[in-house]
Amino acid sequence: MIQNFLSMSGYGLFVWGSFAITFFACGLLYYKTLKTLKKYEREFAREINELSFERKKAVIENSKIASQVLSSFSKTI
Amino acid sequence: MFKLLNLSNLFFWIEKLIKFINSIFFILLLVALSFALIFSPPDYLQGDSVRIMYVHVPSAWIGLASFSSIAILSLAHFIFKIKNIKLITKSIAPIGLMFTCLALVTGSIWGQPTWGTWWAWDARITSMLILALFYIGFITTYKLINDENKADKISSIIAIIGLINIPIIKYSVDWWNTLHQPASIKLTGESSIHPSMLMPLLLMFFVLILYCALIFLMKYKTEIIRIKKKNLKRL
Numbered sequence: 248m249i250q251n252f253l254s255m256s257g258y259g260l261f262v263w264g265s266f267a268i269t270f271f272a273c274g275l276l277y278y279k280t281l282k283t284l285k286k287y288e289r290e291f292a293r294e295i296n297e298l299s300f301e302r303k304k305a306v307i308e309n310s311k312i313a314s315q316v317l318s319s320f321s322k323t324i
Numbered sequence: 325m326f327k328l329l330n331l332s333n334l335f336f337w338i339e340k341l342i343k344f345i346n347s348i349f350f351i352l353l354l355v356a357l358s359f360a361l362i363f364s365p366p367d368y369l370q371g372d373s374v375r376i377m378y379v380h381v382p383s384a385w386i387g388l389a390s391f392s393s394i395a396i397l398s399l400a401h402f403i404f405k406i407k408n409i410k411l412i413t414k415s416i417a418p419i420g421l422m423f424t425c426l427a428l429v430t431g432s433i434w435g436q437p438t439w440g441t442w443w444a445w446d447a448r449i450t451s452m453l454i455l456a457l458f459y460i461g462f463i464t465t466y467k468l469i470n471d472e473n474k475a476d477k478i479s480s481i482i483a484i485i486g487l488i489n490i491p492i493i494k495y496s497v498d499w500w501n502t503l504h505q506p507a508s509i510k511l512t513g514e515s516s517i518h519p520s521m522l523m524p525l526l527l528m529f530f531v532l533i534l535y536c537a538l539i540f541l542m543k544y545k546t547e548i549i550r551i552k553k554k555n556l557k558r559l
Contacts (some may be wrong), residue, residue: 252362253483255372256328261437262375265430274537276422280542287549294556312552313340
């Protein structure tokens, strides 16, 4: 039964190949997107951290995004 | 309404949506795959090779839908000059390109056992290849042109010209004699696909749409951070 399922009546290579290529491509795009997002979050958080205390406080008060990125970044480290 | 569309509010909702999609995605994927690979019946003519349809057809639909939305949004950008629109189109384009390429590749794999050939220069396949070239043109504009306003304009023109190709793809199987079969699923009129195959197809489509939403939100979030990072001195 498992052999029948894997062979897909002789079309196994085509069927499994199609699904494998699709999920490999989707996985790769997900990985690349996540990696780029994390890189930008890290760089943005680092740039905020490098600011003087007053500037940093002003940035966090003026930008919700900056404070969110900073808090999520500090959670991951 | 406009307050809701503010980048800070959007950013908050994007984070929530990403978490929600991540939490349900794998369960839905497992269900959809079970239907596509186990529970759906083989075709009386094509046998089990018909299962390729469950990745090929949703990929083609997503490729077409993504480009249509990019083109319509680009047209809106030309008229209303809303910067946010360009962030959206830039985030959609790589997803659309990947699914267009997947439609071409899985279609080619399906073509070998069905038609006896990997490739044919038939109207549907060629017009899909042209769509992939429009996507490549749209994406490379941002890589090649440093001036962002100029890149926005050129990419918008590419997208609007590319819109002409969408009805050509859709009706190519009716207008010309093609190797590719006519549409089995019609929004208006009766579909010729059996419900036992339509259900897994729609399930796979839904799961891949969720995946697209996830990637789109992550890319859109990256674009927002990139802009905030660039304008850090002004904050």
